[in-house]
Amino acid sequence: MNSKQPLYQKIAETIKARIASGEYRPGQKIPPIRNLTSSLGVNKATVHKAFEQLKREGLIDNKVGSGSYVRFPEKIYAPSGFFDFRTDYLNERFFPYQQAQSIFNQLFESEKAHALAPTPVEGDPELLRVLSRRYHLPAERMLIISGAQQGLDLVSKVFSAKISESILFEDPTYPGAISLFKARYFVPLQNDGPDLDQLDRSLSTNIQLFYTMPSVHNPTGISYSMVKKEAVAQRAQDHGFYVIEDDYLGELNGRAPRMIDIEPQRTIHIKSFAQTTLAGIRLGLMVVPEDLYAQFIYAKYSSDISSSGLLQKFLREFITLGHYDQHLKKVVKRAAQRRARLAALFAQFPFLTQYPGQSGYSIWCGSALPMPVTDAPWSPGQEFSFSQEFNRYFKLSFMHLDEEEFTEGIAYLQNYLTLARS
Amino acid sequence: MNSKQPLYQKIAETIKARIASGEYRPGQKIPPIRNLTSSLGVNKATVHKAFEQLKREGLIDNKVGSGSYVRFPEKIYAPSGFFDFRTDYLNERFFPYQQAQSIFNQLFESEKAHALAPTPVEGDPELLRVLSRRYHLPAERMLIISGAQQGLDLVSKVFSAKISESILFEDPTYPGAISLFKARYFVPLQNDGPDLDQLDRSLSTNIQLFYTMPSVHNPTGISYSMVKKEAVAQRAQDHGFYVIEDDYLGELNGRAPRMIDIEPQRTIHIKSFAQTTLAGIRLGLMVVPEDLYAQFIYAKYSSDISSSGLLQKFLREFITLGHYDQHLKKVVKRAAQRRARLAALFAQFPFLTQYPGQSGYSIWCGSALPMPVTDAPWSPGQEFSFSQEFNRYFKLSFMHLDEEEFTEGIAYLQNYLTLARS
Numbered sequence: 001m002n003s004k005q006p007l008y009q010k011i012a013e014t015i016k017a018r019i020a021s022g023e024y025r026p027g028q029k030i031p032p033i034r035n036l037t038s039s040l041g042v043n044k045a046t047v048h049k050a051f052e053q054l055k056r057e058g059l060i061d062n063k064v065g066s067g068s069y070v071r072f073p074e075k076i077y078a079p080s081g082f083f084d085f086r087t088d089y090l091n092e093r094f095f096p097y098q099q100a101q102s103i104f105n106q107l108f109e110s111e112k113a114h115a116l117a118p119t120p121v122e123g124d125p126e127l128l129r130v131l132s133r134r135y136h137l138p139a140e141r142m143l144i145i146s147g148a149q150q151g152l153d154l155v156s157k158v159f160s161a162k163i164s165e166s167i168l169f170e171d172p173t174y175p176g177a178i179s180l181f182k183a184r185y186f187v188p189l190q191n192d193g194p195d196l197d198q199l200d201r202s203l204s205t206n207i208q209l210f211y212t213m214p215s216v217h218n219p220t221g222i223s224y225s226m227v228k229k230e231a232v233a234q235r236a237q238d239h240g241f242y243v244i245e246d247d248y249l250g251e252l253n254g255r256a257p258r259m260i261d262i263e264p265q266r267t268i269h270i271k272s273f274a275q276t277t278l279a280g281i282r283l284g285l286m287v288v289p290e291d292l293y294a295q296f297i298y299a300k301y302s303s304d305i306s307s308s309g310l311l312q313k314f315l316r317e318f319i320t321l322g323h324y325d326q327h328l329k330k331v332v333k334r335a336a337q338r339r340a341r342l343a344a345l346f347a348q349f350p351f352l353t354q355y356p357g358q359s360g361y362s363i364w365c366g367s368a369l370p371m372p373v374t375d376a377p378w379s380p381g382q383e384f385s386f387s388q389e390f391n392r393y394f395k396l397s398f399m400h401l402d403e404e405e406f407t408e409g410i411a412y413l414q415n416y417l418t419l420a421r422s
Numbered sequence: 423m424n425s426k427q428p429l430y431q432k433i434a435e436t437i438k439a440r441i442a443s444g445e446y447r448p449g450q451k452i453p454p455i456r457n458l459t460s461s462l463g464v465n466k467a468t469v470h471k472a473f474e475q476l477k478r479e480g481l482i483d484n485k486v487g488s489g490s491y492v493r494f495p496e497k498i499y500a501p502s503g504f505f506d507f508r509t510d511y512l513n514e515r516f517f518p519y520q521q522a523q524s525i526f527n528q529l530f531e532s533e534k535a536h537a538l539a540p541t542p543v544e545g546d547p548e549l550l551r552v553l554s555r556r557y558h559l560p561a562e563r564m565l566i567i568s569g570a571q572q573g574l575d576l577v578s579k580v581f582s583a584k585i586s587e588s589i590l591f592e593d594p595t596y597p598g599a600i601s602l603f604k605a606r607y608f609v610p611l612q613n614d615g616p617d618l619d620q621l622d623r624s625l626s627t628n629i630q631l632f633y634t635m636p637s638v639h640n641p642t643g644i645s646y647s648m649v650k651k652e653a654v655a656q657r658a659q660d661h662g663f664y665v666i667e668d669d670y671l672g673e674l675n676g677r678a679p680r681m682i683d684i685e686p687q688r689t690i691h692i693k694s695f696a697q698t699t700l701a702g703i704r705l706g707l708m709v710v711p712e713d714l715y716a717q718f719i720y721a722k723y724s725s726d727i728s729s730s731g732l733l734q735k736f737l738r739e740f741i742t743l744g745h746y747d748q749h750l751k752k753v754v755k756r757a758a759q760r761r762a763r764l765a766a767l768f769a770q771f772p773f774l775t776q777y778p779g780q781s782g783y784s785i786w787c788g789s790a791l792p793m794p795v796t797d798a799p800w801s802p803g804q805e806f807s808f809s810q811e812f813n814r815y816f817k818l819s820f821m822h823l824d825e826e827e828f829t830e831g832i833a834y835l836q837n838y839l840t841l842a843r844s
Contacts, residue, residue: 029716092535100538101530108523113514116522118701146568146726153725180724279540280731294451302602303575304568308730309702 011040011050012057019059030060030068057382083377083412087400088218088361089279094331094399096323103317107310116310119144121301124312130319137260137269137287143300145284146307148248150300151270152180152211155244157299158292159209166208170194172384172393174218174246177211186385189220191356193228203239210236210243214259215250219384219395221358223253233263241266242289248272249360252332265289273315276328283311331399335361338398338406345410349417361399367392369420377409377416433462433472434479441481452482452490479804505799505834509822510640510783511701516753516821518745525739529732539731541566543723546734552741559682559691559709565722567706568729570670572722573692574602574633577666579721580714581631588630592616594806594815596640596668599633608807611642613778615650625661632658632665636681637672641806641817643780645675655685663688664711670694671782674754687711695737698750705733753821757783760820760828767832771839783821789814791842799831799838 005013018024031039033047040047051068054060060068107115122128123144132139145151156163164182171186187202188195193214210232214224224232236243245259245267260269269287274280288296300306318324342363346352353366371380371394381393401409427435440446453461455469462469473490476482482490529537544550545566554561567573578585586604593608609624610617615636632654636646646654658665667681667689682691691709696702710718722728740746764785768774775788793802793816803815823831 089540092539095535095538097530097535097538100535101527104526104530105523108519108526113517113519113522113700116517116519116700116702117514118511118696118704149724150726176724274540274727278535278538279727280538282540282726282728282730302571302598303725304572304704305696305701306704308704308733311730311732 007042008046008049008053011036011042011047012053014040015050015054016059032067059382083409083416084400085378085396085398085409085413088397089275089400090277090331090361091400091402092278093402094327094334095278096327099321099323100314100318103314103321104310107313107317111313115313119306119309119312121297121306123307124309124316127312127316130316131285134319135271135285137285141287141290141293143286143288143296144307144312145270145286145300146304147274147282148246148270148272148284149176149180150303151268151284151286152177152244152246153303154286154296154299155209155268156180157303158295163209166206168199168202168207168210168241170212170217171387172219172381172390173211174213175383177246178384181211186387189217189222191222193222193224194232196228196231199232199235203235203241207239207241210241211246212243212259213246213248215247215253215256216360218246218248218360219362219379219381219393220355220364221360221362222355223256223357223359226257229257229259229262233259233266236263236266243267245269248275251276251328252335253359260287268292276331277315277318277324281311281315283307283315335359335399339363341410342396342398342413345413345417348414349421351421352417362395362397364393364395367394367420371420377412429464430468430471430475433458433464433469434475436462437472437476438481454489481804505831505838506822507800507818507820507831507835510819511697511822512699512753512783513822513824514700515824516749516756517700518749521743521745522736522740525736525743526732529735529739533735537732537735541728541731541734543719543728545729546731546738549734549738552738553707556741557693557707559707563709563712563715565708565710565718566729566734567692567708567722568726569696569704570668570692570694570706571598571602572725573690573706573708574599574666574668575725576708576718576721577631577690578602579725580717585631588628590621590624590629590632590663592634592639593809594641594803594812595633596635597805599668600806603633608809611639611644613644615644615646616654618650618653621654621657625657625663629661629663632663633668634665634681635668635670637669637675637678638782640668640670640782641784641801641803641815642777642786643782643784644777645678645779645781648679651679651681651684655681655688658685658688665689667691670697673698673750674757675781682709690714698753699737699740699746703733703737705729705737757781757821761785763832764818764820764835767835767839771843773843774839784817784819786815786817789816789842793842799834 015024015030024030033044033051036047037044051060122142127144128139128142131137132142145154159166164184167181167183168185168187169177169183170189172189173183177183185202185205185207187199212232214229216223232243243259243263243266247258247269248271250258250271258269260267266289268289271285273283273285286296343354346354346365351368355364358364371392376394378394378396381390381395384390384395398406437446437452446452455466455473458469459466473482544564549566550561550564553559554564567576581588586606589603589605590607590609591599591605592611594611599605607624607627607629609621634654636651638645654665665681665685665688669680669691670693672680672693680691682689688711690711693707695705695707708718765776768776768787773790777786780786793814798816800816800818803812803817806812806817820828
């Protein structure tokens with residue numbers, strides 16, 4: 001702490017440190033001001049001022065009549081009162097709902113009430129076969145999960161003992177993982193993957209897991225080079241850690257080798273279908289090493305027994321009939337068009353630095369000007385990192401808007417950035 | 423341990439104790455025989471014999487080529503090679519699938535792709551309103567969960583610190599709760615609820631939670647008397663613990679007061695829809711005390727973001743259109759008919775003792791003869807308790823069979839029990 005800081009800022013730093021360490025967890029109530037005044041030995045007005053600063057920085061939320069809560073790592077609802085470029089999901093209008101309707105109808109025609117039957121814990125056997133063929137992954141180590149977030153939750157269950165002490169993250173990374181695992185250890189990310197020197201330094205500690213998004217990284221949108229993937233795989237072998245490969249959008253990037261292809265024995269592979277289809281299709285796919293399979297099956301069973309059989313059957317048909325491939329092609333094309341339009345807009349503002357080699361549904365962008373947290377239309381960098389250096393970054397998601405909204409959004413951004421510059 | 427026991431039995435007891443204590447958890451691999459021989463100081467043949475006994479008792483399962491695993495507390499698949507009276511779910515044929523099909527069709531007609539949109543973390547707002555009215559519960563403390571098991575999982579997340587030291591269970595109880603919470607403390611159940619003297623004795627320790635099924639208890643099928651419910655509520659107030667009211671089937675029992683009606687401030691209420699409709703409809707309802715609500719929402723979000731919006735919309739329509747009530751009426755009537763047929767059968771075998779006052783989809787039955795574990799068509803008592811006294815009980819579930827299977831099943835039981843007697 002800087003001794004010249006005003007007292008309220010020191011208090012704010014103390015609370016920040018407690019949030020960062022996991023002592024105060026997201027969604028948790030912060031001790032009321034009157035408790036903090038006595039435990040920190042300062043007066044009420046000072047703590048109040050510290051709270052106000054934390055609110056401005058977006059670290060805490062207020063609830064009427066019930067105090068202050070540690071902010072969720074990711075805003076679940078769009079912020080009101082300004083334009084929303086914060087939502088990661090695909091717009092519903094891009095989804096071929098008539099094909100979906102017809103599949104559900106067919107399922108009830110052919111399977112009757114069995115369309116709503118439960119599946120085995122690991123998933124619908126036919127869906128497992130379809131996915132195994134499609135993604136070249138072994139069905140016998142596969143399980144269907146209720147979205148990619150559940151995959152992370154199962155990892156936290158299987159590796160429950162002191163997990164936050166033994167898991168390494170990219171910096172920046174996905175907020176849902178930071179908060180779930182109470183992340184403490186980070187390795188800086190470069191344009192082609194992690195900084196290998198820093199990675200080696202981190203591995204001197206007792207790291208058992210490395211959480212990574214080697215393809216369409218969140219929030220930066222980069223993908224690992226083959227060299228970096230192989231370097232990570234080599235270290236996983238040498239140091240005996242598992243790679244959690246969060247491949248939530250990797251499919252958009254074609255057929256680049258995945259960590260599970262390079263190091264199948266030590267990779268826990270997680271793939272989302274909610275991200276590639278619609279957020280309401282709460283399904284994902286997980287492949288785990290053989291020696292952990294029984295434990296993952298048990299963790300899945302005790303979490304929610306099994307994922308919706310109806311949605312699994314739907315996904316099976318949606319893939320088998322070729323609709324999924326058609327849909328993906330359209331999504332990839334549309335995402336490229338929107339990215340190009342936004343890149344052209346950003347190029348008009350020299351204080352913005354665009355990261356190279358991005359893909360996916362969002363743009364990660366640096367700014368030489370300080371970026372406001374509370375009224376920005378995008379996700380501020382501090383949602384993805386505890387490092388100060390990312391305060392001047394933001395992530396702008398652009399695939400949840402329909403065409404009209406997107407055009408309005410571009411105009412809004414043009415104004416917003418012009419004002420920021422002046 | 424009994425000193426006259428053969429050595430292999432002592433080894434078996436040791437392993438049993440480790441399973442009971444949670445040292446070896448369900449789904450977990452038991453250390454191979456060669457490791458146990460050295461750590462327990464006995465030879466391979468003795469450990470092998472102990473393993474054989476544990477297998478006969480149904481405590482461990484074998485996997486070809488990969489050793490022995492602690493048995494799941496509940497069989498997920500029907501046992502093969504003999505009749506299945508072990509599954510708790512409703513038969514699919516009882517479900518009005520044509521009404522379901524028509525609802526899904528309507529949803530896509532009226533909502534288009536929005537039928538597959540995500541919902542807020544806590545659930546579809548309209549479904550919450552419908553459920554609030556139907557069950558007389560406050561919508562603002564409600565969340566939709568992916569089945570009742572997830573409700574328990576969320577409790578284990580919110581009360582994560584040393585939960586197995588601070589949670590009390592009925593004895594016997596639901597195996598999914600025993601294993602999830604690594605249950606250690608139990609209070610004996612009587613025909614009208616827990617033994618209050620024993621309950622008071624248990625409360626001298628640091629109990630923060632009491633897991634209970636006051637209506638249609640699993641496995642016994644009993645329901646608490648009003649006196650016992652009020653006694654539990656009083657103790658929750660006096661000792662400051664929360665009641666986890668697993669009301670998975672309570673709805674079948676009409677409008678008896680629930681714990682959440684009697685003690686709303688200290689009750690965590692969980693209700694299943696998978697049990698009352700179809701196992702594939704993986705939805706449940708949870709109501710939690712106000713001061714815990716933010717933490718439960720966060721636990722839900724980090725578990726699976728939200729439950730399937732499509733299924734939620736379906737359930738909303740299924741209830742609103744009156745189909746759910748019609749369906750429940752038929753289920754209650756059919757369950758009563760089947761229970762009566764089974765009771766008449768059992769009455770022919772005086773070595774069987776039927777528990778009074780049961781409801782739900784199963785019969786809990788004592789036997790004066792020892793009951794085989796490995797080839798019985800029902801769930802043996804030891805799935806629901808660590809106490810030896812329940813080894814002579816069994817739970818027979820009868821609502822997953824269609825009419826023809828049920829008739830065959832009755833004949834099978836008649837033979838089976840006749841053989842057991844002789």
